[in-house]
Amino acid sequence: MTTATVPDHRGRYGVFGGKYVPETIMFALEELEAAFNEAINDKEFNELFQKELAIYSGRPTPLTKAERLSETNGGASIYLKREDLNHTGAHKINNAIGQALLAVRMGKKKIIAETGAGQHGVAAATVAAKYGLSCKVYMGKEDIRRQALNVFRMKLLGAEVIEVTSGSQTLKDATNEAIREWVASVEDTFYLIGSAVGPYPYPKMVKQFQQVIGHETQSQFTQEHGGKLPDAVVACVGGGSNAIGMFAPFIEKDVPLFGVEAAGLGVDTDQHAATLSKGSKGVIHGSLTKLLQTNEGQITEPYSISAGLDYPGIGPEHAYLHETERVKYEAVTDKEALEALKQLCVTEGILCALESAHAVAYSLTLARSMNKDQAVVVCLSGRGDKDVHTLMDKEGGEYR
């Protein structure tokens, strides 16, 4: 396996990655890379990051054995890495804390961020409040309408939410707009990106700040199982941050890894967000990766019931892990995700995020194909409070 050698010095994961951005922000990426490399080699910075994760976000998050879920499902045991128990309700806060500490270290006072569902926007607004930074969050007009609660939350936290009306008015356009704003304000502004996407060094940086998920999982699991590693690890993939963080320590080990994309209404329809299953090579948001596009290269609008997976691209390292076949990528439909969400609710008393429900759904299928003495670990990336509205719309009738 050659994964230890990626990314190379040009920020390439095989052919993927790189920096496809206007010349104006190239210096900022260099500056960021230098500051990041310096920070992660600084004991003090790492200790501060670990400390903030512990006393602010409540880490380590538990690894919960889903006893009743496993039993009713059959086959291998299912373990849940409880990122839903983080402050603000998802893994997004790990990365937001890391990048905000870096922004402070670099002397930047302003942060900007993009958001789709609003989870990363809330995480960014949260750390901005905590570290005394100003915060502008770019959000598509369509998403502002769909995610009114998170918009209000961001405002409560003191952030400015900027409505994006360009293009299709969703996450991809919000990201374009955040990058445009960064080009204009690059000298004093830190762009706090929300997933393992974007130009180098962002994919590497986001992985660095999210790999705490995988490292904790590894030590929790091995402690409980006399040094044995899990038999499979599963995570959902939007841009790919919770997945790459979960996979990080296992990539070089002999553990089967599964990334789960959103199949929306089905990968054979045009209503899905299955970037690796159905996309092709191209450039989006500064990175060469796989994306959903027309033959001519116009980027197309994805669809998923889960706003956090509703993204037409994917982080370049996932494109690489897909191409080298180190990770297997599967797609799960809206319907399958909803069923898994309900099953987890009634068997374990855990309402997970719709994004995470995609990973749960695949792990149920996977577990059934495995033996009773084996174990599957699922990254439960977030909690479902934010999705209650969507769930009421979809499923409400059942409970009335």
Next chain:
Amino acid sequence: MNKRWEVFQNSSDYRFVPYIMAGDPSEEATIELSLALEECGAAALELGVPYSDPLADGPVIQRAGMRGLAQKVNLEKTIELVSTLRKRGLEIPVIIFTYYNLLLQLGENRFLQLAEENGVDGILVPDLPYEESGYLQEMCSQNNLALISLVSPTTREEKLVKISSEAEGFLYCISSLGVTGIRSEFRDGLDEFLRAAKANSHVPVLVGFGLSQREQIHQFENSSDGFIIGSAIVKKIEELEDELLTNREEAIKTFKAYLESLLPVYSR
């Protein structure tokens, strides 16, 4: 260097290079607007390609791109438009302004072949910085096509020297941070930046991004060899959209009158 670039580079004029979007508001309008621009003194033409995600463009050019997309204009069609422009008598260099993803999907080799067949002189890719441009640069050199480089006030000095000295066609100096659009103010220290670029460049040094008024153009005439105007012209075309579709002759007349009011007398 081809004949058209030779004329461009040997000119002693303060060069005017406009940007318009292909297919905005129709292919025929693009042709007539291009010819009008040449008639009013354009020394070269940048032809934009409609794209769903134009990261380096502000709202004016974004909207132009949407209009171009509605006309189903793509990279291949834009290149083919140049061949029509040549048949209709356009003599100035034409630079295709395209985002990298469109180029990737068409294929770099296919692009070069089409460019050659249709009379294209250069290409500008706003999201392909120097560091990522090695392969395309080599292919362009082999095919006698100018890959236009951009430098920004934030470009580090050693890189500025390198890019300036290797520039082909012309060197595009970005006058302000941010995306394309109309601006009322420019950065301090811009003259120094332009002089540093000029000191190292073998090709004309042009300033662009945000220019919309004659006074702004005058501001840079001692420190540069020409100027690029995009958003201001595209905005005018937007205003004339209906007329360009229904009463083109009249619209082109209005467009030319606008150019005369905009441009310094000597560059016409």
